[in-house]
Amino acid sequence: MTEIETEIPKQTGPRERVLRPGLPSQKSGLERYRVAGGGSVLFRVFGGDQIRIIDIEGKQPSEVVAFSNGRCNVALLGATITGQGDGLKKILNSKSPSTERFKARLERHQLSLENLHSVDLFVDGSRAGEYTSMSADAEGVVIVSAPGGAMRPEEQMPPTDLEVIIERANPNIAAIETPDLPEPLADPLIDSRIPKRTAWSYEVKAGEWIQVIDVEGRECSDFQAFSAAQLDKGIERCLDVTTTRSLVAMGYPQPGLMAKYYDQDMRPLIELVQDNCCRHDAFGLACTAKYYEDLGYPGHVNCSDNFNSALGRYPIQARPGWMAMNFFYNTGIDDQNQFYLDEPWSRPGDYVLMRALEDLVCVSSACPCDIDSANGWNPTDIHVRTYRAAEKFKRSIGFRKRMDSEVEMTKETGFHPHTSTLTRNYAEYN
Ligand SMILES: [Zn+2]
Structure with a gap:
């Protein structure tokens, strides 16, 4: 009689899941976010993560704000302060439903908006496809904004989208976060x-x-x-x-x-x-x-x-x-x-x-x-x-x-x- 030894594969770390269902899949540890023109995107980072911010159409300023332990800290990205987060403040003051949802996310991550500093990118005009890369030294939260107001009818320069690509140093840690529930429609x-x-x-x-x-x-x-x-x-x-x-x-x-x-x-x-x-x-x-x-x-x-x-x-x-x-x-x-x-x-x-x-x-x-x-x-x-x-x-x-x-x-x-x-x-x- 032969004894067959079966080895049950052990699960190491958290289960894998599709981070953004409905979009073309990327290799493990690669995430892509779209920052709508005039909007912001928030994501968590962990030590060693590489972040690339791409100005898709050109001439779209970008503003990056980073937080560690809920407080503003752009040094997390090894960058020097070049602004006061004015674009993000302006976005948060607008009255759209998506801003309300975004504010709820800020609250959930317990981020303080006092003493806001930012790294301002593409301020002197950039060409389509131009990008800037940064890396996170430690765990924290990053907000990337594409500031810009509504275009007047006679103007030619609406705010346009940015793309953010993150390469995770450790894809398993990054995958543990389950998506936020939408805010209740009422009480x-x-x-x-x-x-x-x-x-x-x-x-x-x-x-x-x-x-x-x-x-x-x-x-x-x-x-x-x-x-x-x-x-x-x-x-x-x-x-x-x-x-x-x-x-x-x-x-x-x-x-x-x-x-x-x-x-x-x-x-x-x-x-x-x-x-x-x-x-x-x-x-x-x-x-x-x-x-x-x-x-x-x-x-x-x-x-x-x-x-x-x-x-x-x-x-x-x-x-x-x-x-x-x-x-x-x-x-x-x-x-x-x-x-x-x-x-x-x-x-x-x-x-x-x-x-x-x-x-x-x-x-x-x-x-x-x-x-x-x-x-x-x-x-x-x-x-x-x-x-x-x-x-x-x-x-x-x-x-x-x-x-x-x-x-x-x-x-x-x-x-x-x-x-x-x-x-x-x-x-x-x-
Ligand atoms: Zn069923």
């Missing part, structure tokens, strides 16, 4: 994490808002909602995606005219109000024990069984496979009639915002699938927030102008105050 009623591979049930009242956030990106969250009034009468009525697809005449609803989810009696239970991923699934079941069994993984944890456990405290019949609205699940039906799936389009912090149209019992999952690309091969957490019925949120869809742009939400037009007195119904036409 949340429920503010709860759904750990990866689990599901959780919660109750909302008519008019309240439900936000489902993909924390690290590329994670599916299956969702189901039951009419509480019907459950009290012993009748089980929940989102029926076949009814919903038939009524909205789309693969799944989107904010605007065709935004509601219906039950089998064609009663609307939920309206989708905001969506900054816009790629979901309403064809497949929430993943089932059978799916994993068929693919050779008997006993694999799955969203349907997790739904059954999470809904155990309600008079709801367990099902081997739950029909659900599968947020962030990237599927389609191709020309050969094949139902396919691929890595989700969702980036860290992408979310859907829904409004409850009656009192509901809801259930959300953080999908455990690690056997295919449904969750980018790596299940992660989902975060759920709910908000009071009195809050007001506009219908809106998220777009990225370029693959590496920050998501921007569509806005109401200048005509909205007038046209909204004539109708409640708007369609997205972009």
Whole structure:
């Protein structure tokens, strides 16, 4: 008899993960950031990291501020002080939503803006592609800004983007930071994490808002909602995606005219109000024990069984496979009639915002699938927030102008105050 010795590979250091899903992958330890013209980017550095700041189009001044232990310290980058951080101060004084998000990040990193000093680059005019390199002596936080105001119509010089490339001395240390959650849209009623591979049930009242956030990106969250009034009468009525697809005449609803989810009696239970991923699934079941069994993984944890456990405290019949609205699940039906799936389009912090149209019992999952690309091969957490019925949120869809742009939400037009007195119904036409 031969004895076979198997060696289980030991995990050394933190698990590897994709730092910026959705962008072309770089070699390990190489990170790329885009600094929007007129904006700033913040990132952590560690001893030995190499930083290259590139003026992509030319003639765009840049300002670099570094912090150690929360205090300004440009010596961290071995550089001499050439400015007082005026560009960054100006950016922080502007009133845009992205500035508010940026300020929240400063707070989270506990950075003091007193005695601000900066290294000012490309001040005498630079050519397109010109760059400056620096290296970090120790751990700290660096902010790179591309200062510049809004261009007047008769001018020719808008602020343009910079690119920052970081080569990590130790890629493992740099990969431990999980992305920041987006700021709450208002004071949340429920503010709860759904750990990866689990599901959780919660109750909302008519008019309240439900936000489902993909924390690290590329994670599916299956969702189901039951009419509480019907459950009290012993009748089980929940989102029926076949009814919903038939009524909205789309693969799944989107904010605007065709935004509601219906039950089998064609009663609307939920309206989708905001969506900054816009790629979901309403064809497949929430993943089932059978799916994993068929693919050779008997006993694999799955969203349907997790739904059954999470809904155990309600008079709801367990099902081997739950029909659900599968947020962030990237599927389609191709020309050969094949139902396919691929890595989700969702980036860290992408979310859907829904409004409850009656009192509901809801259930959300953080999908455990690690056997295919449904969750980018790596299940992660989902975060759920709910908000009071009195809050007001506009219908809106998220777009990225370029693959590496920050998501921007569509806005109401200048005509909205007038046209909204004539109708409640708007369609997205972009
Ligand atoms: Zn699942």
